[in-house]
Amino acid sequence: ATPKDGLTAEVVVVKSLDGIATRSPDDVTGKIVFYDEPFASEHVNTFRGYGASVQKRIYGASRAAKLGAVAVLIRSIGTGDDDHPHTGSLRYTEDAPQIPAAALGAHSADKLAQILEKNPKAKLFLKMNCQTLPDVLSYNVIGEIKGSENPDDIIAVGGHLDAWDTGHGAHDDGAGIMHSIVALQSLQTLGYQPKNTLRAVMFINEENGLRGGKKYAELAVENKEKHVIAIESDAGGFTPRAFRFKGADSSLAKMQDWMQYFPDNTIDAIRAGGGGPDIGPLNKADGTPVAAIIPDAQRYFDFHHSPADVFSAVNKRELELGTASLASFIYLIDQEGL
Numbered sequence: 001a002t003p004k005d006g007l008t009a010e011v012v013v014v015k016s017l018d019g020i021a022t023r024s025p026d027d028v029t030g031k032i033v034f035y036d037e038p039f040a041s042e043h044v045n046t047f048r049g050y051g052a053s054v055q056k057r058i059y060g061a062s063r064a065a066k067l068g069a070v071a072v073l074i075r076s077i078g079t080g081d082d083d084h085p086h087t088g089s090l091r092y093t094e095d096a097p098q099i100p101a102a103a104l105g106a107h108s109a110d111k112l113a114q115i116l117e118k119n120p121k122a123k124l125f126l127k128m129n130c131q132t133l134p135d136v137l138s139y140n141v142i143g144e145i146k147g148s149e150n151p152d153d154i155i156a157v158g159g160h161l162d163a164w165d166t167g168h169g170a171h172d173d174g175a176g177i178m179h180s181i182v183a184l185q186s187l188q189t190l191g192y193q194p195k196n197t198l199r200a201v202m203f204i205n206e207e208n209g210l211r212g213g214k215k216y217a218e219l220a221v222e223n224k225e226k227h228v229i230a231i232e233s234d235a236g237g238f239t240p241r242a243f244r245f246k247g248a249d250s251s252l253a254k255m256q257d258w259m260q261y262f263p264d265n266t267i268d269a270i271r272a273g274g275g276g277p278d279i280g281p282l283n284k285a286d287g288t289p290v291a292a293i294i295p296d297a298q299r300y301f302d303f304h305h306s307p308a309d310v311f312s313a314v315n316k317r318e319l320e321l322g323t324a325s326l327a328s329f330i331y332l333i334d335q336e337g338l
């Protein structure tokens with residue numbers, strides 16, 4: 001947060017962390033640093049673009065503070081042509097004061113850039129009253145359908161319950177939660193009796209430290225649970241395009257034969273290199289094979305971590321195609337094994 005009455009300072013514009021690295025304390029002391037870098041749109045996979053753009057949000061405040069900056073602004077890391085600033089995690093390092101940091105929506109960032117171009121000495125007033133409250137106890141929520149042949153063998157599918165509170169968290173990750181619950185519900189409605197136990201896991205606190213995923217892995221090891229696979233949906237409720245899988249090559253080859261079962265314009269590939277933040281700890285702890293559903297990614301960062309991520313941003317049909325694809329994938333794993 002800023003001081004109670006806000007702060008006013010001149011603004012230094014840099015593009016990225018590389019940009020701030022070339023600045024000296026003389027340039028920056030007492031000023032607000034504005035990281036004005038567009039989303040890395042050269043990547044067809046927008047998650048790569050996000051990865052390439054997000055470092056300044058995570059480390060930009062401390063890098064600037066080290067040079068004497070009093071606050072940091074970033075151009076929101078998103079693809080939306082709107083004025084919804086996105087939020088996300090930030091890491092303060094030990095070697096610099098914890099200065100306030102905020103994101104500007106694309107339109108506001110354009111406006112600020114224009115003002116500073118005309119008048120580099122322009123001053124900006126910034127007032128923020130955010131705070132970090134102490135942790136409280138919370139829970140993963142789990143539901144399961146017991147396996148009829150191998151009740152101790154678990155096929156888990158999940159997403160995360162928590163969201164950044166600027167929006168509803170509809171795509172991130174309400175969609176993943178609905179994918180997981182409704183995939184199992186669909187199989188149940190069809191009267192399907194699974195061989196293995198099918199488990200839907202709604203992880204808590206993915207966004208701020210993976211606490212739910214870590215606890216889940218810890219308890220799985222402690223209770224000697226045996227997972228056939230853990231599948232994650234945490235990439236939005238858009239039209240499903242692919243699965244990713246991390247496990248034995250023979251399992252991947254087997255899954256690639258299943259492509260014939262998925263209709264055109266839905267899943268068209270199962271690629272190596274799967275998993276997700278919430279199931280990563282389980283994979284690490286006991287080697288459980290992991291997979292992820294990969295929806296179309298072109299619009300995800302129009303909504304991600306922003307006030308635009310609301311229920312109306314999710315298309316019902318696209319969401320249902322994801323659910324159906326997951327249900328089919330789970331069915332095939334349950335029937336054919338890995």
Ligand SMILES: [Zn+2]
Pocket residue numbers: 160172173206234
């Ligand atoms: Zn998420």
